[in-house]
Amino acid sequence: MNRVNKIRQEKTHVSNPENDPVQVFCRLRPPKANEESTCRLLSPTTLAFTTTDSKITRKEIHYKFRHIFTSFATQNEVFKYVAYPLLEDLLKGKNALLFTYGVTGSGKTHTLTGDHHNPGIMPKCIHTIFNSISAFQAPKCMIKSDKMNGFEVQSQRDAKQDEMDLLKASSRTAKKNRKDKTYVNDGTKIIDINESTLYSVFVSYFEIYNNKVYDLLDENCGTRQGKILREDSNKKMYVNAVVETEVKSAEEAFELFNLGQKRKKTGNTVLNSVSSRSHSILNIRVVQLPQGCPRDLLISQLSLVDLAGSERTNRTQNTGQLLKEASQINNSLMSLRTCLDNLRENQTTGANRLVPYRSSRLTLLFKNYFEGEGRIEMIVCVNPSAADFEENLQVMKFAESAQDVKVARSESKFTSSGSCPKTVTLAQIPKINLRDEALAALEQLSDALKTRFETIKHLGSFLDEEARFRKRLVDVEQENVWGKSELETTKVLFRKERQKFSNVKAKLADAEARAEDSQLKIREYQDKIASLRNVVARKNLKIKNTNVQDVLMRGRQRELKEQNVVETPKQQTRRYVGTPCPSRRRSRSAESTEV
Known part of the structure; x- marks a missing residue:
């Protein structure tokens, strides 16, 4: 292989340092x-x-x-x-x-x-x-930004x-x-x-x-x-x-x-x-x-x-x-x-x-x-x-x-981003040989410049103090803005809570009305239940009576079968309503005669 x-x-060539x-x-x-x-x-x-x-x-x-x-x-x-x-x-x-x-x-x-x-x-x-x-x-x-790739x-x-x-x-x-x-x-x-x-x-x-x-x-x-x-x-x-x-x-x-x-x-x-x-x-x-x-x-x-x-x-x-x-x-x-x-x-x-x-x-x-x-x-x-x-x-x-x-x-x-004044010192002023009047004028000018320089220094301190004061004002204003913003937020929250309370109150009234309707319906249902219970009791009583009659009828039929006596339906009806059956009386009398 x-x-x-x-x-x-890398290429070797002389490069600019x-x-x-x-x-x-x-x-x-x-x-x-x-x-x-x-x-x-x-x-x-x-x-x-x-x-x-x-x-x-x-x-x-x-x-x-x-x-x-x-x-x-x-x-x-x-x-x-x-x-x-x-x-x-x-x-x-x-x-x-x-x-x-x-x-x-x-x-x-x-x-x-x-x-x-x-x-x-x-x-x-x-x-x-x-x-x-x-x-x-x-x-x-x-x-x-000044929108032209610069700042101000x-x-x-x-x-x-x-x-x-x-x-x-x-x-x-x-x-x-x-x-x-x-x-x-x-x-x-x-x-x-x-x-x-x-x-x-x-x-x-x-x-x-x-x-x-x-x-x-x-x-x-x-x-x-x-x-x-x-x-x-x-x-x-x-x-x-x-x-x-x-x-x-x-x-x-x-x-x-x-x-x-x-x-x-x-x-x-x-x-x-x-x-x-x-x-x-x-x-x-x-x-x-x-x-x-x-x-x-x-x-x-x-x-x-x-x-x-x-x-x-x-x-x-x-x-x-x-x-x-x-x-x-x-x-x-x-x-x-x-x-x-x-x-x-x-x-x-x-x-x-x-x-x-x-x-x-x-x-x-x-x-x-x-x-x-x-x-x-x-x-x-x-x-x-x-x-x-x-x-x-x-x-x-x-x-x-x-x-x-x-x-x-x-x-x-x-x-x-604007004009910036340059400070000129007295040492930068060239020395020129002039007459006595010119020298005196220059001395006066020098005194005036010194006075102006002192004034500028004091003014600079005042400007610094003013800048600090303005900064404090901006901070206070910002706190005020934040306070107003928080107040508006609190008001909005209060309105929301009040709206929620009104909604809850309306829901409560609605619930109470529904509760009253429910009570009325409950009473109606209780009355219906009582009436239905009476109907059921009557039905049960009828059913019980019917069962008793059926039991008596079956017992009588057994007795008749034992005696080989056949009763007519009319006799059966009379016996159930309490009238004694003739055949039964005859049977009893016959029994007593035999005794």
């Missing part, structure tokens, strides 16, 4: 019972694929990754190694993109989402963010009004009582965060289905309407008119995620009973507001992408709508691979090939990441079964080409 070892080495390669990780799915595995682990970074073809030759192909997670690796290990560094960058104002890729049924959704007791990357990221910033969150509605700082009055509107909306939807899925919190947090900054977290969730973008959190549209992609003022791509909600806890984020999961497109195929038919993207944006200047915002974004699995029609046997969906999924994945191949060739050979970002919504949406707007990581999920061998090789080729792509290292950038 011939063994052919083919080891793929300011560029970071796309980090590609691999995770192996546990093989099923009685299933032959086609891959084996050579080292923590090298994976070998082995198969036997028709010529009885064993081929072994080696692939290298940043790190390989075996089938025994836990969800927490994957999170710590892959996603935790992204969260550290996220809270420092840097962007990140993490997506899972692999054959259908290879465990991509499990790696990214997990379940209640064994949460995946997404739940752990949300828990870690709020475990870290829970004590440093900005007031609700203080930071608001609202006044206290506008923030209070928006918060009251949200409370009213939440009170109207509180009756639904959804039993949403939650995830276990292990208490992980980021240690090194800026405690002098206020944080706000915004979440959006959408999917790319048949090369169209659909918002999974949009409740206003009765029918699904596709969204369009646009560029903001900083040439960054975003989904126009997407619902982006501010969340203050992990539970609120999970509620939105579960709502989107119910609307996500899935299908039942031969290979996977719950197959994702779309690419789903969960965006987590963290907005930081420095306390020094309330108009400078630091915006960072973490995009978690669950790519739909690549499929082969001869295996899935899809037809109709499933076949159309599979075609769109494969086309978008091919566009992603083409963009990465062109990027790699441009970076390694110095070519100037066009990168076709616009060939797919998926590649157009993440164009900014590949152009240096954030860190990119990918988890390749592998099902080591022999049936997936050929498709796994295509996935490995894609992962190999992705590792050679270099992305410019992103830096934290502040954006301004």
Whole structure:
């Protein structure tokens, strides 16, 4: 048996130290019972694929990754190694993109989402963010989306009004009582965060289905309407008119995620009973507001992408709508691979090939990441079964080409949501040789500036006190709103209880009326029973008399038979009514004569 070892080495070329390669990780799915595995682990970074073809030759192909997670690796290990560094960058104002890729049924959704007791990357990221910033969150509605991929700082009055509107909306939807899925919190947090900054977290969730973008959190549209992609003022791509909600806890984020999961497109195929038919993207944006200047915002974004699995029609046997969906999924994945191949060739050979970002919504949406707007990581999920061998090789080729792509290292950038006055010190004023009058004027100007600086300092303390007072007012107003809400709830409950009491009272009166009718019927039945008893007694008496007569008649007949005397019916009747029978008198007289 011939063994052919083919080891793929990474290309060695001079790279810019300011560029970071796309980090590609691999995770192996546990093989099923009685299933032959086609891959084996050579080292923590090298994976070998082995198969036997028709010529009885064993081929072994080696692939290298940043790190390989075996089938025994836990969800927490994957999170710590892959996603935790992204969260550290996220809270420092840097962007990140993490997506899972692999054959259908290879465990991509499990790696990214997990379940209640064994949460995946997404739940752990949300828990870690709020475990870290829970004590440093900005007031609700203080930071608001401007609907153009940016944010703005609202006044206290506008923030209070928006918060009251949200409370009213939440009170109207509180009756639904959804039993949403939650995830276990292990208490992980980021240690090194800026405690002098206020944080706000915004979440959006959408999917790319048949090369169209659909918002999974949009409740206003009765029918699904596709969204369009646009560029903001900083040439960054975003989904126009997407619902982006501010969340203050992990539970609120999970509620939105579960709502989107119910609307996500899935299908039942031969290979996977719950197959994702779309690419789903969960965006987590963290907005930081420095306390020094309330108009400078630091915006960072973490995009978690669950790519739909690549499929082969001869295996899935899809037809109709499933076949159309599979075609769109494969086309978008091919566009992603083409963009990465062109990027790699441009970076390694110095070519100037066009990168076709616009060939797919998926590649157009993440164009900014590949152009240096954030860190990119990918988890390749592998099902080591022999049936997936050929498709796994295509996935490995894609992962190999992705590792050679270099992305410019992103830096934290502040954006301004309004004018922020800059403080100028006297040391920054250049010294100029002037006449005595000018020097005197400058001294007066300097004194005036000092006085103004002192006034600004005092004004700043007053403004801080005013801000604290306004915050207390907002808290009191919120308590008042909650009190009114509780009062309305109590009134509703009281009305319900009063209605219940009226219903019970009416039922009681009805029951009393029915009881009186029952008593009357009972008396009538008792009278009928008494009358029937009298009738029965009379009947019994007649029956008894009849029986006595029958007994006497039979006795008389026996006597007559003994005497051989036959009585006429008239004599029998006379004897029964008390008239003595002549024959009987004669018989008695004859007896006395004989004596």
